[in-house]
Amino acid sequence: MIESWVINDGSSVPVSSGTVMEALRSRIGSGQFETWLASSSGRSLAFVTNTERAMVMLLEDERDPGDHAVTPEVEGSSGGFVLSGGQHDEYPDEDTVPIGEAFRIVEHIVGTGSWPADARWVVDR
Secondary structure (H helix, E strand, O other): OOOOEEEOOOOOOEEOOOOHHHHHHHHHHOOOOEEEEEEOOOOEEEEEEOOOEEEEEEEOOOOOOOEEEOOOOOOOEEEEEEOOOOOEEEEEHHHOEEHHHHHHHHHHHHHHOOOOOOOOEEEOO
8 A cells, every 4th residue: 555645734635745845835834834744554744844944753653753854964953943832942953954855855755655765864763
């Protein structure tokens, strides 16, 4: 069975690798900086951005700490990551990726079910 993904906001309309970036950009444009996608196999994909960098996490199930995309060669931290409940977070830049890279990673995961071969991520298990 091919895995399908939906934005976890009550919608049942699947997103594809060709439409997920447009959906994320639309949500960011309307002030929604946190997006969770749910897969038909029970996995979750999180995307949280401050419009310059993004935290991208892939979780196998609700209890899984998952994996997240990284940029290990950078220093510093960035704020402005606004969660859906209004919480404002700051993350080390090494635990986030530039937004263009985040879009590429999400698009690839939605299309193939796995991290891009050239992406860098850490396992949080």
